[in-house]
Amino acid sequence: MSQPLKIIGNYISPYVRKVLVCLELKGVAYEIDPIAPFVGDERFSELSPLRRIPILMDGDLVLNDSTVICEYLEDRYPQPSLYPRNPAERARARWLEEYADTYLGEVVIWGMFFQIGVKRYVFGEATDDEVVSRARDKELPVALDYLERQLPAEGHVFGDLSIADIAIASFFRNAAFVRYAIDPQRWPRTAAFVERTLALPAFQKLAEFENRTVRTPLDKQREVLAEMGAPLTAETLGNAAPRRGVMRLE
Ligand SMILES: N[C@@H](CCC(=O)N[C@@H](CS)C(=O)NCC(=O)O)C(=O)O
Structure with a gap:
């Protein structure tokens, strides 16, 4: 087997x-x-x-x-x-995935989640409030303005669920972990899109x-x-003392 x-x-x-x-x-x-x-x-x-x-x-x-x-x-x-068949849509789906991985990764993960959660609880270091405010109040609104123009009022971006929907919604789950909620008055499409995508059974099971x-x-x-009852491996590679990653040694 x-x-x-x-x-x-x-x-x-x-x-x-x-x-x-x-x-x-x-x-x-x-x-x-x-x-x-x-x-x-x-x-x-x-x-x-x-x-x-x-x-x-x-x-x-x-x-x-x-x-x-x-x-x-x-x-x-x-x-x-999970990728549109049409070549142009397929490329656009990859772009939206890339946008989420790179820009939302920088803002939501490094600017907010790492600062508020990981830095304090894993490394015992203080949160840099300036970095968090810049990410939350300046950098994330830029992303939300862009997404508001890309996301549909209903359903998924390319009809069927695709990697674009999955990637974008994934990052807003981490924003919620640090108590960030998208303002539905200012970004109604994005707020509703994230809510309905995260409500899908696959996301809910992991939640x-x-x-x-x-x-x-x-x-x-x-x-x-x-x-x-998580489907764990028999062995773990995660028993070392916490240390900084390779790409952000500062
Ligand atoms: N481009 C990578 C990014 C992966 C990534 O940054 N993962 C984070 C966890 S959310 C990580 O391992 N960070 C540790 C580090 O960069 O030191 C991917 O798509 O897998």
């Missing part, structure tokens, strides 16, 4: 969420080692040269980067397709694990998730 796919990465990462939602929608069995990248051991460094999550392992194949992983899943498990993870200290998360 073939081994289930393995995902290495914490449930509260938006990049991991993207991949898990794709797996759930495609009905592919997987196991997960739900570690934060900061506590990855030497084996983690070997598997992920940037010390980032997610990692996908399929037998001997090791893949890094959520975009690369989602495209692999699409090639390997084509149904249901149970995310809600517990976000309230549990790093060293207890695996135990709590095991009790909840």
